[in-house]
Amino acid sequence: xxxxxxxxxxxxSSRSTLARAMAIVGVGLMLAMAGCSxxxxxxxxxxxxxxxxxxxxxxxxxxxxxxxxxWKNGKFGAQGPLSDIHFAYxxxxxxxxxxxxxxxxxxxLQAHPQTRVQVEGHCDERGSExxxxxxxxxxxxxxxxxxxxxxxxxxxxxxxxYGKELPLCTEHDESCWSQNRRDHFAxxx
Amino acid sequence: MKRVIQACALLCAIVLASIPGRxxxxxxxxxxxxxxxxxxxxxxxxxxxSGLKDLGGDDDHRVGSxxxxxxxxxxELSGYFRIIDPHAYIEDPxxxxxxxxxxxxxxxxxxxxxxxxxxxxxxGAAGVKLTAFLYDVAQQRRMMGKNYNGDxxxxxxxxxxxxxAILEAATGQRGPFDSRLALVSTRxxxxxxxxxxxxxxxxxxxxxxxxxxxxxxxFDRSANHLLYLSYKSMAPALxxxxxxxxxxxxxxxxxxxxxxxxxxPDGERIVAAIEREGATNLxxxxxxxxxxxxxxxxxxxxxxxxxxxxxxxLAFTSDRSGTPQIYVMSLAGGAPxxxxxxxxxxxxxxxxxKGDTLAYQSRSNGRFDIWTIPAGGGEPxxxxxxxxxxxxxxxxxxxRYLAFSxxxxxxxxxxxxxxxxxxxxxxxTEGNGNDSCPxxxxxxxx
Numbered sequence: 001x002x003x004x005x006x007x008x009x010x011x012x013s014s015r016s017t018l019a020r021a022m023a024i025v026g027v028g029l030m031l032a033m034a035g036c037s038x039x040x041x042x043x044x045x046x047x048x049x050x051x052x053x054x055x056x057x058x059x060x061x062x063x064x065x066x067x068x069x070x071w072k073n074g075k076f077g078a079q080g081p082l083s084d085i086h087f088a089y090x091x092x093x094x095x096x097x098x099x100x101x102x103x104x105x106x107x108x109l110q111a112h113p114q115t116r117v118q119v120e121g122h123c124d125e126r127g128s129e130x131x132x133x134x135x136x137x138x139x140x141x142x143x144x145x146x147x148x149x150x151x152x153x154x155x156x157x158x159x160x161x162y163g164k165e166l167p168l169c170t171e172h173d174e175s176c177w178s179q180n181r182r183d184h185f186a187x188x189x
Numbered sequence: 190m191k192r193v194i195q196a197c198a199l200l201c202a203i204v205l206a207s208i209p210g211r212x213x214x215x216x217x218x219x220x221x222x223x224x225x226x227x228x229x230x231x232x233x234x235x236x237x238x239s240g241l242k243d244l245g246g247d248d249d250h251r252v253g254s255x256x257x258x259x260x261x262x263x264x265e266l267s268g269y270f271r272i273i274d275p276h277a278y279i280e281d282p283x284x285x286x287x288x289x290x291x292x293x294x295x296x297x298x299x300x301x302x303x304x305x306x307x308x309x310x311x312x313g314a315a316g317v318k319l320t321a322f323l324y325d326v327a328q329q330r331r332m333m334g335k336n337y338n339g340d341x342x343x344x345x346x347x348x349x350x351x352x353x354a355i356l357e358a359a360t361g362q363r364g365p366f367d368s369r370l371a372l373v374s375t376r377x378x379x380x381x382x383x384x385x386x387x388x389x390x391x392x393x394x395x396x397x398x399x400x401x402x403x404x405x406x407x408f409d410r411s412a413n414h415l416l417y418l419s420y421k422s423m424a425p426a427l428x429x430x431x432x433x434x435x436x437x438x439x440x441x442x443x444x445x446x447x448x449x450x451x452x453x454p455d456g457e458r459i460v461a462a463i464e465r466e467g468a469t470n471l472x473x474x475x476x477x478x479x480x481x482x483x484x485x486x487x488x489x490x491x492x493x494x495x496x497x498x499x500x501x502x503l504a505f506t507s508d509r510s511g512t513p514q515i516y517v518m519s520l521a522g523g524a525p526x527x528x529x530x531x532x533x534x535x536x537x538x539x540x541x542x543k544g545d546t547l548a549y550q551s552r553s554n555g556r557f558d559i560w561t562i563p564a565g566g567g568e569p570x571x572x573x574x575x576x577x578x579x580x581x582x583x584x585x586x587x588x589r590y591l592a593f594s595x596x597x598x599x600x601x602x603x604x605x606x607x608x609x610x611x612x613x614x615x616x617x618t619e620g621n622g623n624d625s626c627p628x629x630x631x632x633x634x635x
Binding site for chain 1 (some may be wrong): 446449462491537550
């Protein structure tokens with residue numbers, strides 16, 4: 001239904017087209033969009049899943065799940081086996097106090113070799129949307145690099161940035177912003 | 190208006206023709222009359238927009254009211270006019286004529302109208318025929334007139350084109366209202382979805398319906414295509430919508446993860462921001478997603494691409510100096526030139542239609558304001574007033590206005606301002622959510 005095209009230079013595109021019968025542009029376009037929106041999350045995995053988070057289609061999300069999936073499901077903000085780390089404003093350097101957090105996270109990952117982790121970079125609300133997505137990517141990569149240095153295989157670690165789009169806290173002050181400038185670790189089998 | 194025949198698509202249904210000057214003694218042998226009004230800081234001109242005379246088929250005045258209501262709103266949004274309250278109008282449009290010599294200018298002079306719009310409408314099975322004139326009350330002369338033919342659904346667009354023509358007659362420069370605004374909004378839920386609407390707020394259209402994150406809509410110049418970023422596959426990717434064919438293409442890259450981008454004014458190319466191992470760089474790609482060339486190559490952040498109307502120049506934000514600053518470079522490649530030096534957070538640049546000026550957002554005291562700077566380098570000018578956080582500027586097609594998002598009210602809204610006198614004219618959006626990321630298209634059908 002959604003053919004995959006291989007464009008020039010190896011770029012991949014998938015195209016969705018709309019039935020001709022849909023004469024009304026608005027309804028038609030919305031349906032076309034819905035037709036290629038994300039799949040339903042996989043069934044819940046009860047074990048080691050205290051927060052009721054679900055396994056997303058990317059295989060991430062168990063316990064302190066994937067933030068976008070949890071946010072969609074109204075179960076946002078749960079911590080899993082790995083603790084969040086935090087950043088200074090507009091910075092992506094791992095802070096000293098978070099070194100011990102990452103060491104403990106690395107120990108857990110070493111003790112659970114069957115798991116994978118997706119590091120999510122998040123930002124506070126200040127700054128432009130696009131710059132913050134790039135900044136969140138830097139933050140996620142910084143934690144990944146740190147975990148790799150601690151001996152975790154890079155193949156077990158993926159990264160994603162949500163920029164400032166998924167704040168834990170919505171007050172407009174530093175107490176809130178400092179919680180939102182974070183890396184979150186979504187663990188999956 | 191009982192019934193219309195869908196004979197043709199919107200874009201080809203409106204036949205626009207200038208009515209040749211008649212009964213108007215014009216200096217210089219009938220050339221266009223232009224008078225400059227309401228420059229920055231001067232008083233607004235007053236304009237009365239009379240009801241249209243029904244020549245048949247519009248006895249409930251539905252068509253006429255749609256035209257007049259849309260026209261009044263657009264003229265208000267232009268920032269050049271104060272609309273005289275219709276309750277003050279003396280003349281009954283149905284009882285008087287609308288051509289020069291068929292009505293009494295004294296009726297309009299006595300309510301202090303500088304200008305008056307009069308016209309007629311007929312509606313039937315063959316569609317709507319609409320005629321409108323702009324008169325200069327003091328000079329008692331006709332300045333401009335237009336005929337429009339189309340369906341009843343085309344009437345708001347006839348009004349926008351007439352508003353644009355009034356601005357051209359009165360200021361020498363065509364108005365910007367025959368265009369579309371795209372935006373991101375959380376109205377109706379928690380999720381950021383893409384919407385489009387007319388500048389005057391009509392025809393709101395929800396383009397995306399995926400409960401994730403959708404950002405950064407950008408139009409090609411004629412609003413045939415719209416590019417946006419979505420997390421609907423649970424990871425960010427660009428989607429290029431063909432608004433006519435009602436289809437879209439997902440654009441991903443073997444280079445890394447696509448986190449932003451913009452479509453070129455001609456709709457043929459895209460500059461994408463692609464992240465790999467934490468570094469985000471800009472790439473020129475085709476509409477189908479094929480890579481043409483890398484544009485930046487740093488280990489840091491390069492985002493917020495904007496392309497000049499002639500397709501030659503790129504503006505973007507980079508942290509290569511240590512803080513986010515604005516750079517410009519040729520899309521053919523070469524070294525970027527840094528434009529902004531004041532402030533420690535400058536981002537979201539956009540080229541004016543002429544390409545000689547950039548608007549962008551700059552942070553001070555924890556909030557952003559919109560600034561402009563010559564595209565070749567020079568002194569930046571603050572154009573918003575420090576009220577709330579003012580972000581994400583987008584130029585009108587005529588280059589006189591900026592749309593931008595602002596938190597000056599309770600919710601974040603899209604506002605329109607006149608750049609020349611820094612006057613914030615009105616909010617362009619309403620509703621219960623937060624609106625952001627405005628993108629103002631070029632004139633439709635061009």
